[in-house]
Amino acid sequence: MSGIDDTSLPAIKDVVIGETIGQGAFACVKNAYLKVDPSVVIAVKFVHIPTCKQFGLTEKDVVGEIILHSKCCNHANILRVIDCNITRDHLWIAMEMADGGDLFDKIEPDVGVDYEVAQFYFQQLVNAITYLHLECHIAHRDIKPENILLDKNGNLKLADFGLASRFKRRDGTLRLSSDQRGSPQYMAPEVLMGVKYHPEKTDVWSVGVLVFVLLTGEVPWELPIRTDENFEEFIRNEGNITMGRWASIEFRHLNLLRKILQPDPSKRATIQDLRKHPWFLNQLSFANSEGLCSNPALLAKKLFSNLRVSLSDDEYMRFTQDPLTGTGQSIDFRATQPADSDYAGLQHDTLNLDAVGCTQKPYTQNTTELLRNDLTTSQSSRWTRFINTDIAALQFCHKNNPSFASQFRFNPIRLTKFYSVQEMEVILPLFEQALRFAKINIKPDLLSDFLNLKSSLGYEGVFPLVINIRTQDARGSKLNGVIIIKIVRENLKSISFERKAGDPLDWRRLFKKVALFCREVILVPD
Numbered sequence: 001m002s003g004i005d006d007t008s009l010p011a012i013k014d015v016v017i018g019e020t021i022g023q024g025a026f027a028c029v030k031n032a033y034l035k036v037d038p039s040v041v042i043a044v045k046f047v048h049i050p051t052c053k054q055f056g057l058t059e060k061d062v063v064g065e066i067i068l069h070s071k072c073c074n075h076a077n078i079l080r081v082i083d084c085n086i087t088r089d090h091l092w093i094a095m096e097m098a099d100g101g102d103l104f105d106k107i108e109p110d111v112g113v114d115y116e117v118a119q120f121y122f123q124q125l126v127n128a129i130t131y132l133h134l135e136c137h138i139a140h141r142d143i144k145p146e147n148i149l150l151d152k153n154g155n156l157k158l159a160d161f162g163l164a165s166r167f168k169r170r171d172g173t174l175r176l177s178s179d180q181r182g183s184p185q186y187m188a189p190e191v192l193m194g195v196k197y198h199p200e201k202t203d204v205w206s207v208g209v210l211v212f213v214l215l216t217g218e219v220p221w222e223l224p225i226r227t228d229e230n231f232e233e234f235i236r237n238e239g240n241i242t243m244g245r246w247a248s249i250e251f252r253h254l255n256l257l258r259k260i261l262q263p264d265p266s267k268r269a270t271i272q273d274l275r276k277h278p279w280f281l282n283q284l285s286f287a288n289s290e291g292l293c294s295n296p297a298l299l300a301k302k303l304f305s306n307l308r309v310s311l312s313d314d315e316y317m318r319f320t321q322d323p324l325t326g327t328g329q330s331i332d333f334r335a336t337q338p339a340d341s342d343y344a345g346l347q348h349d350t351l352n353l354d355a356v357g358c359t360q361k362p363y364t365q366n367t368t369e370l371l372r373n374d375l376t377t378s379q380s381s382r383w384t385r386f387i388n389t390d391i392a393a394l395q396f397c398h399k400n401n402p403s404f405a406s407q408f409r410f411n412p413i414r415l416t417k418f419y420s421v422q423e424m425e426v427i428l429p430l431f432e433q434a435l436r437f438a439k440i441n442i443k444p445d446l447l448s449d450f451l452n453l454k455s456s457l458g459y460e461g462v463f464p465l466v467i468n469i470r471t472q473d474a475r476g477s478k479l480n481g482v483i484i485i486k487i488v489r490e491n492l493k494s495i496s497f498e499r500k501a502g503d504p505l506d507w508r509r510l511f512k513k514v515a516l517f518c519r520e521v522i523l524v525p526d
């Protein structure tokens with residue numbers, strides 16, 4: 001969110017606003033609690049209306065989304081809206097807190113999640129959509145991992161009703177849609193055909209794409225049109241495809257995807273059909289009869305077990321040596337040369353001192369205690385023990401790490417993060433090389449910018465530091481975010497990659513590549 005600082009946010013009666021837990025293009029999200037009962041923690045989203053207007057959205061659009069959302073959130077798998085109000089510059093929305101963070105953050109690119117986890121989220125999503133379609137007569141129209149949050153037990157919470165629409169009138173007649181809004185990779189083919197379509201049927205299609213993403217860690221195609229070669233191949237083979245992106249999907253799972261990813265909406269499975277499919281009916285060991293998680297530790301273990309960042313020599317060689325040219329000058333991250341608009345610049349985070357990622361500490365109750373009491377051990381081993389409690393750090397070495405298993409629980413911690421005890425003079429030039437290698441322009445020089453800031457603000461005063469990233473992914477779509485560097489304690493720094501816009505899988509791919517390039521400065525748990 002641009003152009004505002006925390007001091008301009010409206011006060012909310014009886015609510016104490018806390019730290020930033022997330023940021024979108026038009027809004028920031030803060031945690032908060034009730035004055036009368038501090039144990040009641042909620043999330044408050046502050047939508048900045050002037051920014052929305054700059055992007056062509058009217059106040060009516062913004063308010064309409066919340067009205068619709070609040071009318072259909074009486075379901076365990078839909079994020080609950082508690083209250084909302086509008087001030088001159090902001091719309092604030094108090095919501096239930098999704099303590100488990102974002103689903104997209106937990107999908108390993110090109111690997112996906114454990115198939116039982118995929119099945120669990122499929123079942124919960126089908127339950128949420130059944131309620132939306134059959135009881136509320138509302139189609140969501142933007143189902144994708146970025147719009148799915150998790151609660152503290154790992155249950156799915158469908159969010160973001162910005163494109164939702166009522167598809168049934170009071171008299172029972174159906175209302176068709178004709179606009180082409182949505183996320184191209186998750187859109188049904190009929191949306192792009194310029195014809196009127198049934199929005200509830202497009203939700204079912206998006207569920208199919210989402211299941212594919214959960215199972216494989218990549219999207220099946222960029223656009224569901226015949227000029228997209230992956231989509232064309234899928235259509236040519238009438239869905240009987242076992243090559244390329246489809247190769248890792250087991251036969252029994254393909255059956256479900258074929259029923260859903262049926263280009264002809266009249267032949268596509270309906271939500272009622274999905275409820276009869278074995279994928280929906282199969283009772284999972286970590287779910288109760290209502291489909292809610294009954295064993296969060298087991299679900300978290302399954303979900304986190306696929307997340308890993310390899311810093312091995314093999315991976316490093318694969319990354320730095322282009323097999324085609326042997327020049328070591330190319331990576332597969334993006335297909336195009338940097339555009340003038342792409343850049344990575346460094347700045348002191350003056351507006352947003354508690355920005356997300358900066359405040360995210362390892363998720364443990366007793367780390368401070370641990371540090372205070374442990375003065376006998378060397379500083380570096382204290383730091384390694386400290387980060388041993390953070391699942392984000394453990395993804396670098398979890399195979400042989402016994403404490404990894406004990407950290408399996410849902411929390412909102414960003415998983416695109418690492419720690420370092422190196423000096424900034426060592427970290428920044430490496431970052432610069434890594435970002436250049438990923439074909440992202442650096443403007444201006446990161447280290448000299450840091451040194452200038454340091455001479456005016458002093459070393460301590462420089463942090464949190466933010467490196468803005470504005471680039472494109474392999475398909476030429478925008479990919480924006482920030483790298484936030486913060487001193488956690490003494491010389492221990494957390495370096496967190498926060499996506500603001502673009503494909504979350506590509507954001508994690510970028511994170512992994514920068515991490516690999518900077519592997520010598522990353523502090524890895526014991």
Ligand SMILES: Nc1ncnc2c1ncn2[C@@H]1O[C@H](COP(=O)(O)OP(=O)(O)OP(=O)(O)O)[C@@H](O)[C@H]1O
Nearest residue numbers: 021022023024025026027029043095096097098102
């Ligand atoms: N109720 C909530 N509980 C916990 N975290 C939340 C909640 N709502 C949002 N967040 C966090 O805030 C981030 C930004 O939320 P927001 O709804 O503004 O994002 P977005 O949908 O990515 O933005 P955009 O509107 O630009 O698409 C989310 O990715 C999530 O991490």
